[in-house]
Each structure stands twice: as C-alpha cells, then as structure tokens.
Amino acid sequence: MGATVEELGAVVLDGLRTAGYQESTVGQYEKTIRALTGFVAARGGVYTPALGAAFARLTVSPRTGRFSAQRRLDYNRLVALLDTYVLTGRFDLATRKRGGGGPRPASEQFVALDASWEQDMADRGLAPATRAAYGRIARAYLVFLEDQGVTGLDGADGASVLAFLESLTERWARSSLFWVVSNFRPFLKFTGRTDLVDAVGLAGVRRSHRILAVLDDADTQHVVQACTGPAVSARDGALTLLALTTGLRACDIVALRLSDIDWRGATVGIVQQKTKNPLTVPLAALVLARLADYVLDERPASGDDHVFLRSVAPYTGLADHASIYRVIAQTFRTAGLAQVKAGTSFLRHNAASKLLAASVPLPTISAVLGHASQESTSTYLSLDADRLLECVLPVPVGGRS
Known part of the structure; x- marks a missing residue:
C-alpha cells in the first residue's frame, strides 16, 4: 500500500528543516502540501506520480482565473520531491530546480x-x-x-x-x-x-538574426566598478566579471569546479558542456582577484566543489542558466544599467564584438568562445556596426528621388 500525502509531507518538511531551508520556504511547502492533501484525498487518499502530475497541472488560480507562475513553481517542486521519494526511497533536495521542468503528462x-x-x-x-x-x-x-x-x-x-x-x-x-x-x-x-x-x-x-547592441566603454566601466564595489557580493561580482571577460556559456559557469581554476597560471580549463570540447581561457587579474575574494572570504563551507554555490542553504551549485541570468541582471541593475537585458548570451555577443572590433581573426574568436565550428562565430559579424556601415554602397544619383 502506498503512502499518504500527510506521511510524505512530514518527511519532506523534516528534511527541509534539517537541510537549513528558511522557514518562509518551509511554510510555502506546507501550504502546497495541504493543497495536495485535499486533491489526493478526493481521489483515494494514496499518492501516486500520476496524481502528482495531474495536481502539478493545476496552474490556474481559482481566485483570479489566470495562469499563476508561483503556483506552477510550488506545485511542480513538491511533486518532483515526492516522485523522487516514491521511485528511489529518498528525497534529493540538492536537485530542485525552479519550475520543475514544466507540466508533466499523466x-x-x-x-x-x-x-x-x-x-x-x-x-x-x-x-x-x-x-x-x-x-x-x-x-x-x-x-x-x-x-x-x-x-x-x-x-x-x-x-x-x-x-x-x-x-x-x-x-x-x-x-x-x-x-x-x-x-x-x-x-x-x-x-x-x-x-x-x-x-x-x-x-x-x-x-x-538581430543586430544586437553591445556595451560601450562607459557602461563597461560601470559594470566593473559595481562588480568590485561593496554593493555587489564577491560571488556575484566574480561571476559577472567572468562572463563579461571570457564569454563563457551559462552552463559552463554553472558546472565550473574549483579544480578547473589554475590560480598560478591565471587560466580556467574546462570541457564544454555543449560541445564536449576542451577549452582554456585566460583570466584577467581583476577577475582572478574577485574570485579569490569569494573563495577565501565569502564562499560557504560545503562538500560541493562547484565554484559558485547558492548563498542560502542548501549550499550546493547553482541550478541552471536562470540562476546565472538573475545574478548578472541584478549586478547590472546595481551598476545603473537596468535597461540592459543582460545575461551570458548578451555577454558572449559583447565579448565577440570587442574581439572583432580589435581585428582579432574569426578563428581566434571561435576558439575563445569555444565554438565547435567557425560558422557559429560568423553571426557576430552583424555586431560590428562600424564595419557594416563601410559596406554600404552610395545611392546612384539617378536613383534618388
């Protein structure tokens, strides 16, 4: 015979508190557990993954009649926990991701x-x-x-x-x-x-293919000043500077481990998550210093060897690219650039444009960005507005109106 939601919920809440989750988060789980309890009670009282999937799809608020992103988050993350327990006999609190991967079929x-x-x-x-x-x-x-x-x-x-x-x-x-x-x-x-x-x-x-704007020198300076100032944490400053100066993908920043950093050689060496190709990029002195500030003074004690960890319990690696985006976006807001939709994709484009403007050959840019093919790099040609203007032909005199 299967377990009831009350039984599973009690174990969930105990595990969350043991892991050091904030009481506000635990309270939100309690609220969702009560909702799931009523849903399952009307359908036999025993929890199953199929019932969990049906519950997780109830993303429309009965109060407003509209889709609720918060409801989707709360319902999916609880169902994901319960399904993991039903299938494996344990809760895996370290793998919770925002949104739970969306609705699931039943x-x-x-x-x-x-x-x-x-x-x-x-x-x-x-x-x-x-x-x-x-x-x-x-x-x-x-x-x-x-x-x-x-x-x-x-x-x-x-x-x-x-x-x-x-x-x-x-x-x-x-x-x-x-x-x-x-x-x-x-x-x-x-x-x-x-x-x-x-x-x-x-x-x-x-x-x-859009022609994307890039940071000018003044905006870049604002970002650098924010990353090295007291208003931005060492973690967020180091992460943003790393993305700004290297153009690394979000998935590679998430997967970055302490052993990937060569502190003496001032480089970071990884196997790219997307292409599976090895990549070594240099680290500017400013980036290396901010990374050291984070690792030595701010990074919480944890058995997880990912470089960038959550700032609240559980102290595990960041979940996904959305976590990276939130860090960079907040840093840009602190720098006074709230109007810029910043993320690693934007910063990859920005890094490529800077290299291109400095007359760096495309094969070199491709190597720095870790592209599997140089054709992937050719799209950045659209970023060099000055050189594009040089390609514009004058309108013939007879063609003017």
Missing part, C-alpha cells in the same frame, strides 16, 4: 514515452541544459495532446504539431519559436513518426 503511455526520451538523452550523453530544454518542450507537447483528449501517440497527427506550435505564440514571440522548434524536432525524430517531423517544417518557422 497518461500511462505518455509517462512511459517521456521516461524513454529522458533515458535516450542520458545514454547519448547530452548536456544537462540540453536535456532539460528538450525534455521540457517534449512534455509540453504531450500535455497539450492530453488536453485535447489524446492519451497515446497513435492519436497524434501533423495537425496536432501545428496546433501545439500555434498555442505557444500566446507565451512566446514568433521570433523565438525557432529555438522552440530546434528543441522540439529531436523528440519527434525519437518517436519515429516522420509525419510529425514533416509537420514542423510546414510551420514555416525561420531563424531571425
């Missing part, structure tokens, strides 16, 4: 398909960030099918793929759908349904 066939897809990605050694992105969009499609009354892949067709992509335009800009499709197509290929793969092509989603 039907038996789709739960099995989702598990098979996750296992396939793990077997192929895909990077954690890639697996998370692929898994999230796959589950969103399966949940969409269930909302249409379809509980098995046999009931899906090309029209469902097009309808699913169209439904995403309520939350995604059309210019961003290219990335959704890029993450969605591998799952459809995994299913072996060529008709579903072909349907993605019929959606006509194309990649757009």
